[in-house]
Amino acid sequence: MVRVELDGLTALFHRPSGMTHILAPPAPQLLDALAESSATAAELAERLGRSFQIDGGADEMAARLAELEAAGLVQRV
Amino acid sequence: MKHALNLQVGPVGFRVGSDWRGPVAALRALYRGYPEPDVCDFSVRLEPEQPWRRWLKPSVAIRGDYILPDAAPLALPHGLLAAEMGMNLQMALGQKHYLLLHASAVERDGKAVLMTGASGSGKSTLAAMLGEHGWRFMGDEFALLDFDTGDLHPFPRAISLKNHAIYAMAELASSERFGPWLRGTPKGTIRHLRPRDEAIARMAEPARPVLILFPRFDKAVPRAIRPVGAAEVFVRLTQASTNYVALGERSFAALTRLVINLPSRAIDYSDGSSAIEMVEALWAELGQ
Incomplete structure (x- = not known):
């Protein structure tokens, strides 16, 4: 993936699909957290919680993960 | 044939x-x-x-x-x-050699203004008018962005004037530069205008883009200039490109570089002279 910050949003080029995405927070931060290693929604909430104020905890993470999965940017393992 | x-x-x-x-x-x-x-x-x-x-x-x-x-x-x-x-x-x-943007462009001192917008926004007429007021007309249909240098290459085809724009340009350009009247086309009445000789003579000379404009012609709205956020500019330019998707990551890199480095403004105008004044004012404000 190639990422460029644009005024608080993130333009992302996904090499495997050739698609361009525009991401709003917390999606880019979530992708960063997943770059460390695969994780459950609860683990991601914990990881992100170290640096950011996360509202909604694991439920919020699960909803955002589902959006990124639908966009083809994350995969279930 | x-x-x-x-x-x-x-x-x-x-x-x-x-x-x-x-x-x-x-x-x-x-x-x-x-x-x-x-x-x-x-x-x-x-x-x-x-x-x-x-x-x-x-x-x-x-x-x-x-x-x-x-x-x-x-x-x-x-x-x-x-x-x-x-x-x-x-x-x-x-076209595979350049990122193709559905946009018009004009140049002065080696620097170019890129103008894009929906059909009917007036980008073509505005480029034609600027081309008669001290700017070099680079094109009214496609702007060709160079993947390697980030420069814009001219594509100075004949300018496609529609309906009222034909009369507006007839006041500025000599009649021998106009093509025939084409009435009853799917886009209304059309008349083509040959660019000035300088635009044709310098068609091999690229320019560095320094400003992105989103002009909107509307007789009913007051003139206005607004900044446009980088993400919105990026999305609108991907929509304005006919080969963005086909050319993949090169397009992404070229377009993000363009958007990050250039100021962008939306301008609303109700007549040609106020549009030219606004472009000149922006040009001066940006220190060009």
Whole structure:
């Protein structure tokens, strides 16, 4: 993936699909957290919680993960 | 084909062939002074929709290296428009060397203003007007962004003026630069305008883009200038590009670089002179 910050949003080029995405927070931060290693929604909430104020905890993470999965940017393992 | 013309426009060479004399003769008159290409990148063929439609209710089908199977044919008196549409089609479907933006552009001191917007926004007319007021006209249909240098290459085709814009430009340009009246086309009345000689002579000279504008012509709105956020500019330019998706990561890199480095403004204008004033004011404000 190639990422460029644009005024608080993130333009992302996904090499495997050739698609361009525009991401709003917390999606880019979530992708960063997943770059460390695969994780459950609860683990991601914990990881992100170290640096950011996360509202909604694991439920919020699960909803955002589902959006990124639908966009083809994350995969279930 | 029986009739043909080879034409260099910016970095692109075209060969336009026709089964009828009229469209090529009109093209030759409109593009008087344009150079001949060493190599033709694209071919356009104007052919009868069916063999008998060469003579009987002549109907011009636009064909070439790249075709749209569902493209409607045009009546023979609109053959010049068919040739223009054919060249646009080849660029839109076949151009791989540049990121193609549906935009107009003008240049001054080696620096270019890129103007994009929906059809009818006035970007074409504004570029034509600026081209008569001390700016070099670079193109009104496509801006060609160089992947390596980030420069814009001119594509100074004849300017396609529609409806009221024809009358506005008739006050600024001499009548010998205009093509024939094309009435009753799918886009209303059209008349083409040959760019000034300087724009043609300097068609091989790229320029560095320094400002992105989103002009909007509307007689009912007061003049206004607004900044446009980088993410919105990026999305609008991807939508304005005909080959962004096909060229993949190179497009992404070129377009993000353009958007990050350039200021962008939306300008609303209700008449040509106020639009020119706004562009000049922005140019001065940006220290160009």
